Amino acid sequence: MKLKDTLNLGKTAFAMRANLPVKEVALQEEWESADIYQQVQEKNADRPAWVLHDGPPYANGQLHMGHALNKITKDFIIRHKSMTGHRSPYVPGWDTHGLPIESALIKRDGVNRKEMSVAAFRDLCKAYALEQVENQKTDFKRLGVTGEWDNPYLTLAPEYEAQQIRVFGAMADKGYIYKGAKPVYWSPSSESSLAEAEVEYADVTSPSIYVAFNMRDTKGVMDEDAELVIWTTTPWTLPANMGITVAPDAEYVQVNVDGRRFVVAEDLLTHLAETLSWEAPEVEKRFKGVELDRAVAAHPFYDRDSLVMVGDHVTLDSGTGLVHTAPGHGEEDYFIGKEYGLEILSPVDNRGHFTDEAPGLEGMFYIKGQRYVLEWIKENGSLLLQEDIVHSYPHDWRTKKPIIYRATPQWFASIDKFRDELLENVEENVKWYHPSGERRMYNMIRDRGDWVISRQRVWGVPLPIFYAENGEPILDVEVINHVADLVEEYGSNVWFEREAKDLLPEGYTHEASPNGEFTKEMDIMDVWFDSGTSYAGVLQVRDDLEFPADMYLEGSDQYRGWFNSSFTTSVAVNGHPPYKSVLSQGFVMDGKGQKMSKSIGNVITPEEVTGDLGADIIRLWVSSVDYENDVRISKDILKQVSETYRKIRNTVRFMLSNIGDFDPETDTIAYEDLRQVDQYMLAKFRVLNAQMLDCYDNYDFATLHKLVINFVTTDLSAFYMDFAKDVVYIEAKDDEQRRAMQTVMYEILHKFLRLMTPILVHTMEEAWKELPGVDGYIQLTDMPTVEDVAREEEIVKEWAPFFTVRDGIHKGLEEAKNWDNDPIKKSFEAQVSLYIDADTKAQLESLSDDLAQLLIVSKLDLLPLDQAPDEAMEFDGYQVLVSRAEGEVCDRCRAVRPEVGTIEEAPELCHRCYAIVEEHFPEYFEEKDEA
Numbered sequence: 001m002k003l004k005d006t007l008n009l010g011k012t013a014f015a016m017r018a019n020l021p022v023k024e025v026a027l028q029e030e031w032e033s034a035d036i037y038q039q040v041q042e043k044n045a046d047r048p049a050w051v052l053h054d055g056p057p058y059a060n061g062q063l064h065m066g067h068a069l070n071k072i073t074k075d076f077i078i079r080h081k082s083m084t085g086h087r088s089p090y091v092p093g094w095d096t097h098g099l100p101i102e103s104a105l106i107k108r109d110g111v112n113r114k115e116m117s118v119a120a121f122r123d124l125c126k127a128y129a130l131e132q133v134e135n136q137k138t139d140f141k142r143l144g145v146t147g148e149w150d151n152p153y154l155t156l157a158p159e160y161e162a163q164q165i166r167v168f169g170a171m172a173d174k175g176y177i178y179k180g181a182k183p184v185y186w187s188p189s190s191e192s193s194l195a196e197a198e199v200e201y202a203d204v205t206s207p208s209i210y211v212a213f214n215m216r217d218t219k220g221v222m223d224e225d226a227e228l229v230i231w232t233t234t235p236w237t238l239p240a241n242m243g244i245t246v247a248p249d250a251e252y253v254q255v256n257v258d259g260r261r262f263v264v265a266e267d268l269l270t271h272l273a274e275t276l277s278w279e280a281p282e283v284e285k286r287f288k289g290v291e292l293d294r295a296v297a298a299h300p301f302y303d304r305d306s307l308v309m310v311g312d313h314v315t316l317d318s319g320t321g322l323v324h325t326a327p328g329h330g331e332e333d334y335f336i337g338k339e340y341g342l343e344i345l346s347p348v349d350n351r352g353h354f355t356d357e358a359p360g361l362e363g364m365f366y367i368k369g370q371r372y373v374l375e376w377i378k379e380n381g382s383l384l385l386q387e388d389i390v391h392s393y394p395h396d397w398r399t400k401k402p403i404i405y406r407a408t409p410q411w412f413a414s415i416d417k418f419r420d421e422l423l424e425n426v427e428e429n430v431k432w433y434h435p436s437g438e439r440r441m442y443n444m445i446r447d448r449g450d451w452v453i454s455r456q457r458v459w460g461v462p463l464p465i466f467y468a469e470n471g472e473p474i475l476d477v478e479v480i481n482h483v484a485d486l487v488e489e490y491g492s493n494v495w496f497e498r499e500a501k502d503l504l505p506e507g508y509t510h511e512a513s514p515n516g517e518f519t520k521e522m523d524i525m526d527v528w529f530d531s532g533t534s535y536a537g538v539l540q541v542r543d544d545l546e547f548p549a550d551m552y553l554e555g556s557d558q559y560r561g562w563f564n565s566s567f568t569t570s571v572a573v574n575g576h577p578p579y580k581s582v583l584s585q586g587f588v589m590d591g592k593g594q595k596m597s598k599s600i601g602n603v604i605t606p607e608e609v610t611g612d613l614g615a616d617i618i619r620l621w622v623s624s625v626d627y628e629n630d631v632r633i634s635k636d637i638l639k640q641v642s643e644t645y646r647k648i649r650n651t652v653r654f655m656l657s658n659i660g661d662f663d664p665e666t667d668t669i670a671y672e673d674l675r676q677v678d679q680y681m682l683a684k685f686r687v688l689n690a691q692m693l694d695c696y697d698n699y700d701f702a703t704l705h706k707l708v709i710n711f712v713t714t715d716l717s718a719f720y721m722d723f724a725k726d727v728v729y730i731e732a733k734d735d736e737q738r739r740a741m742q743t744v745m746y747e748i749l750h751k752f753l754r755l756m757t758p759i760l761v762h763t764m765e766e767a768w769k770e771l772p773g774v775d776g777y778i779q780l781t782d783m784p785t786v787e788d789v790a791r792e793e794e795i796v797k798e799w800a801p802f803f804t805v806r807d808g809i810h811k812g813l814e815e816a817k818n819w820d821n822d823p824i825k826k827s828f829e830a831q832v833s834l835y836i837d838a839d840t841k842a843q844l845e846s847l848s849d850d851l852a853q854l855l856i857v858s859k860l861d862l863l864p865l866d867q868a869p870d871e872a873m874e875f876d877g878y879q880v881l882v883s884r885a886e887g888e889v890c891d892r893c894r895a896v897r898p899e900v901g902t903i904e905e906a907p908e909l910c911h912r913c914y915a916i917v918e919e920h921f922p923e924y925f926e927e928k929d930e931a
Contacts, residue, residue: 003892003908006921007729008738010657014770018649020614024762028141036779037146040082041089041544043780050086052077053539053549053579054147055562056093056155056531059132060100063139064596065588065633066555068606072622073585073701074553075145079758080696083783089544090146093153093534094136096129097460098527099190100398104128118458118496125459126156139607144615144761146779153538155530160537161461162488167533168464168525169480170573176414177453179473181344183327183334184452186406188352188366189399192456193410195526196448196560204393204402206233207370210276210320210384211377212262213244213306217296221287222254226261227382228297228308229272231319233389236370238377239358240326242342243307244297245333246289247314250321255281265321272320276385289314289321300382301373302359311336328407331449346407350456366404411454411463411523418572419445425571431581433699434628440559441567441582451568453526460524461487462495466504467519468512479504495520532565535578552579556586583699585627591634604633613642616760620645623705623759644709649763651712652753654721655745656770658728662742664750664773669740676847677854678744681720683795685711685748690786692755701759708756720744723856730893730913732920750774751784801843802854805834808875809855812882815873824884828895831859831886835868835879858885858896892917 031037052074057067074090081088102121105111105128113121133154141149153160171177185194212227228244246252251266257278264272266286273281295308313332314323327337328346337344347357354361354369360376361369377383394403415422422445432438454463464483466474482505486494495503500518509516539547548570554562563582570578589595590602597603609618621641625631671679688711695704724741731738749771757764757778768778786792809832816824824830832855836844841862844851852860865878872879887898890910897910905925906914917924 001921001924001927003917003924006892006917006924008658008661008731008733009729010654011660012653012657012770014653014656014767016650016653018614018616018645018763020616020762021611023766024144024610024615025142027762027765028144031777031779034777036777037148039777039780040146041087044082044087047085047087049544049546050081050088051539051546051549052081052088052090052551052553053535053545054091054093054153055552055554055558056095056153056534057136058098058100059094059096059129059136059154060104061132063136063606065604065606067136067140068143068618069585069588069622069625069627069631070554071140071145072143072619073627073699075143075619075761076623076696076701076758077551077553077699078146079761079779080783082779083754083757083781084693084696085782087544089148091151091153091538091542091545092137092140092145092147092149093538094129094133094155095527095531096126096133096154096156097524097530099192099455099457099459101125101129101132102457102459103398113458119493122459122493122496129154129156142610142615143606143618146761153534155461155527155534155537156492157537158488158491159541160534161492162484163537163541164461164525164530164533165464165484165487166481167536167569167573168529169477169484171413171569172475172480173477174417174572176417176572177411177475178414179409179411181407181409182412182450183329183331183346183405183407184410185394185403186350186352186408187396187399187401187403188350189401190396191350193408193452193454194396194403195452195528195565198397198528199394199403200397201392202395202400203390205388205390206393207235207374207386208233208389209235209374209377209386210272211238211300211324212260212382212384213297213300214382215295216298216305219292219295221291221295222263222285223261226254226263228263228322229320229384230322230324232324233391234329235373235377236366237326237329238300238324238373239302239347239354239361239369240328240345241299241306241324242304242327242337242345243309243325243340245309245311245314245323245325245336246292247316247321248288248290248293248310248312250289250314250316252287252289252292252321253283254285254287255283257281263322265316267316268319268321301376301380307340307342309336309340329405331405334407344407348404348406352404410452411465411521413451413453413529413568413572415445415448415450415568421575422568422571425567425577430577430579433581433583434556437559437582437584440556441563444560444564445568451526451565453529454521454523455526457524458496460527461492461530463521463523463525464495465521466500467521468510469515469517470512472512473521474510474518479508528561528565529569531562532569535566535570536573539578548577549579551581551583553583554585556584558584586630589630589632591632591637593630593632602634604635604638609638613638614762616762617641617645619759619761620648620705623701626702645760645763647717648708648712648756648760651716651721652749652763652767655716655749656767658724659742659746659749659772661733662739662746662772664746667734667739667742668746669736669743673736674740674743675737677720678740680795680799680847681715681744682747683792684715685751686786686792687789687796689751689755689784690789690792693783693785696758696783704759716748723854726853726856726893726895730916732916746772753778754781754783757781798843799847801840802847802851805836805840805844805875805878805880806855808873808878808880809834809857809882812873812880813857816882822884824882826894827856828858828889829885830857830882831861831884832857833861833863833872833881833883835863835865835872835881837865837877840878858887 078088078090185199187194210231212229253266254261254263290310292308293310297306299306325333327333327342327344347355349355352366354364356362396403426442464480500520539545566578691707692704727737727741753764753767765778813827868879872881885896887896888900889896890900891908892913900910901907903914
C-alpha cells in the first residue's frame with residue numbers, strides 16, 4: 001500500500017473540463033424529452049400566478065446579444081419565481097408582420113409583388129415569417145431559456161389577429177379612431193407612414209437658407225416694397241408654402257439695407273445683420289406681430305398668396321421670427337393652417353416624388369427638386385443666404401434613410417381624448433423599476449401627438465373599415481367584431497380574398513348606401529398596434545395566464561414602442577395598463593462602448609459564443625452586467641467571464657469530490673456538534689443565501705453576481721476549502737471533524753446549486769446529478785430560505801478579529817517568500833508568533849483550539865503584545881513575526897513537525913498521521929516491512 005492510498009482523495013464524475021457546448025445540448029435534449037417545463041407548471045399548479053409577458057422580437061434575422069441579454073434576464077426571473085412559491089408560466093412570442101419581411105422576400109427571393117395577388121404575396125410573407133420564427137426559437141432554446149416553446153404566440157395567428165381587431169373595435173366604439181389628412185412621418189424608402197417609435201435620428205447636412213417674400217397686402221403696417229424674411233432647412237417644402245407665421249407679442253422691425261426693406265424680429269436683428277452681412281441696417285418702423293395678422297405676401301416662385309398668420313408656437317430662439325408655413329409638411333403648420341382655413345397642400349407622392357401640384361418639379365425626387373427650388377430663388381433674388389448646416393434629422397429606423405413630414409389621408413387613434421387618463425395611470429398604476437422609467441413614459445405620453453395607425457402595406461392586419469357609397473367610413477363595433485370572427489376562422493387573408501359585401505354581416509344595410517354597395521379599406525394596421533394588443537391576444541385568452549401581467553421587460557427603446565403602444569391600447573379599452581410593473585434594459589455595445597456593426601467587425605453573436613464557450617458563459621455574463629444602462633461585451637470580457645465560471649465550477653467540483661463518501665442520512669453531524677469554524681462557514685453562507693434571495697426579488701443580478709464571486713473566491717476557496725484539505729484528506733474517513741466539514745460542504749452545495757440554478761442552469765443541473773442523497777431535476781426544487789439571518793450575522797461578526805489578524809499573518813507569509821536567506825515558500829513551512837492584547841487572545845482562543853490549522857501554518861503562538869520584538873511586522877493593534885518551523889515535512893499531511901524522523905516505524909510521518917495510519921491502515925506498515 002502506498003501512502004497516498006491512506007488519504008481521502010476526493011473523486012467525482014463532475015469533470016473539471018466543462019465542455020459546455022456538448023454537455024448543454026445533451027442536457028437540453030434530456031429536458032425536452034422529460035418535458036421539464038410542463039413538470040414545473042404541474043408542480044406549481046396550486047400556487048399564486050406571477051406572469052412576465054414576453055415582448056415579441058421581430059421574426060427576421062439572426063439573434064444578436066441584445067436578444068440574449070433580454071431573454072436570459074427574463075429566464076432568470078421566471079426560474080426564480082418558479083422556485084419561490086409561484087406559478088410562473090412563460091409564453092414566448094414573435095412579431096411577425098411588417099415591411100422588413102416584405103422587403104426580405106423581395107430581396108432574398110426576388111419576388112415581384114406586383115405580379116401576384118395580395119393574398120398570394122401575404123402567403124409568402126407568412127411562410128417566411130414562420131421560417132424565421134423556427135430559426136430564432138432554436139437559438140433561444142440553445143441559451144437555456146425555459147418556456148412554452150411548442151405553443152408560442154405569433155401576431156400572425158388568426159386567433160391573435162381577431163383579438164387585435166376586437167381591441168380596435170372597442171377603441172372605435174369609444175370614439176378614439178378617426179381619419180384625417182394631418183402630416184405624418186412618411187418614409188419614401190418604405191413608401192409608408194411611420195409611427196413615432198419607428199423613427200430614429202441621425203445627423204445630416206442640409207442647406208440653411210434665408211428667403212425674402214414680397215408683399216401683396218401690407219395692411220398698412222409696413223411699406224409696400226417691404227419683404228418678409230423667413231429661414232428654413234427644408235427648401236424642398238417651399239413649393240407647399242401657404243403662409244408665414246409670426247409671434248403675436250413679439251416686436252418686429254422694418255429695416256432698410258442698401259435700399260431693400262426687410263421685416264424681421266427685433267430681438268434677432270443683431271444676429272441676422274451679422275449672418276446676412278447687413279451693414280448698419282436702418283430701423284424704419286416697429287410693430288407687434290399681431291398687427292401683421294392676415295397681411296398677404298407673395299409666394300417666392302409661384303403665383304400664389306402666402307398668408308401672414310399669428311401663432312403662439314413661434315419662438316425667437318433662432319431664425320428670423322417669421323416661420324415658413326407649409327400645412328402639408330409640418331404638424332404645427334397643419335394646425336395653424338387649419339385655423340386660418342388654408343389648403344393642406346402636400347405635393348409629394350408615396351415615393352417622395354413631386355406631383356403636378358408643384359409645377360416645374362413633376363416626377364422629381366424631392367431632394368433633386370430641392371436643387372431646382374434653390375436655383376429659382378437664387379435667380380429671382382429672393383434667396384438672401386445659403387449655407388450648409390449639420391443637424392439631427394429623422395430617419396426610417398429600418399431603411400436608415402431620411403423621412404419627410406407629409407399630409408396624407410391616414411387613420412389615427414386619438415391620444416388627446418384620453419391623455420389625462422393615460423398620465424394618471426403612468427403615475428398611479430405601474431411600478432417603474434428603472435429610475436427614469438416613469439418620467440420617460442410620462443413625458444412621451446404628455447408630448448405625443450395622435451397615433452397614426454394606418455400603413456400603406458399589405459403584410460399585416462387589415463384595418464376593418466368599410467366605406468358607404470358616399471365615402472362615409474363605417475366604424476360600427478358590431479361590424480368590426482363580425483370581421484374579427486371571420487379572421488379568427490379563416491385568417492386575415494379573408495379580408496383581401498373576399499369582396500366587401502361578403503365581409504359584412506348578412507343582410508347588413510346602411511343609410512349612406514341606399515344601393516347596398518360598400519368598399520373596404522386596404523391599409524393595414526401599424527405593427528405597433530399588432531404587438532401593442534398582445535395582452536388581448538395572449539394574456540386575456542390563455543387560461544394559464546393572468547391579466548394584467550405582473551411585468552413587462554424589454555429594452556429602453558420600448559418606452560416609445562411596445563411599452564407605450566400596449567399601455568395606450570389597454571388604458572383605452574380596459575381603463576388600466578396591461579402590466580403592473582416595467583423593467584427596462586440598455587443596449588449591448590462592444591468592449592469600447594461602440595455600437596456593434598458588421599462593417600466595423602465588432603459583432604459577437606449568441607450562436608458564436610454558445611458554439612465556442614457555451615450558453616452558461618453568456619448567462620453568467622448577463623448576470624454580471626448593470627443592465628439598467630448600456631452594457632459591453634467583447635472576446636476579452638467573455639474570457640474574464642470564463643475565468644469566473646471556471647472558479648465557480650472548480651469550487652463546486654472540489655466540494656462534490658470531497659463528499660463522495662458522505663451519506664446525508666447517516667453521516668450528517670448535528671449543528672450543535674460542529675466546530676465553531678464550521679458554524680461560521682454555515683453562517684456566512686446563510687447570510688449569502690438571504691442576500692441572493694433579496695437580489696432575485698429586486699432583479700439585481702449584478703449585485704448577486706458580485707456576492708457569489710466574493711463568497712466563492714474569498715470565503716470558500718481562499719479560506720474554508722483551503723484548510724479543509726488538512727481535514728477531509730488527512731483525517732480518518734469517519735472522523736467527526738471530517739464528517740463535520742462534509743456536513744457543511746453538503747449543506748452549502750445542496751442550497752448553492754439551487755440558488756444558482758436560474759443563472760447557470762446547465763452547470764447546476766450537471767452538478768445536482770452528482771450530489772449524494774438527491775434525485776430528480778434541480779429545476780423541480782424550490783429555493784432554500786433562511787429563518788434567522790440576524791443570528792447568522794452575529795456569528796459572522798464574532799469572527800471579525802480572526803480575519804483581521806489573518807490578513808496580517810498572510811502579509812507576513814508573503815514577505816517571507818521573498819527573504820534573501822532561506823525564504824519560506826509554503827505556509828506549512830512557517831511558524832507564526834502573533835503578539836496581541838489579552839482581549840483579542842481570549843476572543844481568538846474562544847473560536848478554535850487549532851487556529852494554526854485554520855491559518856495553514858505548522859505552529860501558532862499567541863503572545864503578549866508588549867513582548868513583540870523589533871523585527872515583528874506591526875499592524876493596527878497586533879504584531880506578527882514569521883519564522884521557519886522546526887522539524888521536517890510529514891510525507892502524508894505536508895505539515896512541518898519536530899517529531900518527523902523520530903518515529904521508528906514511520907520516520908516519514910508526524911504523530912497525527914502515524915496514529916491515523918496505524919489504526920485504519922495497518923497493512924501500510926505490513927507491506928512496508930515486507931518491502
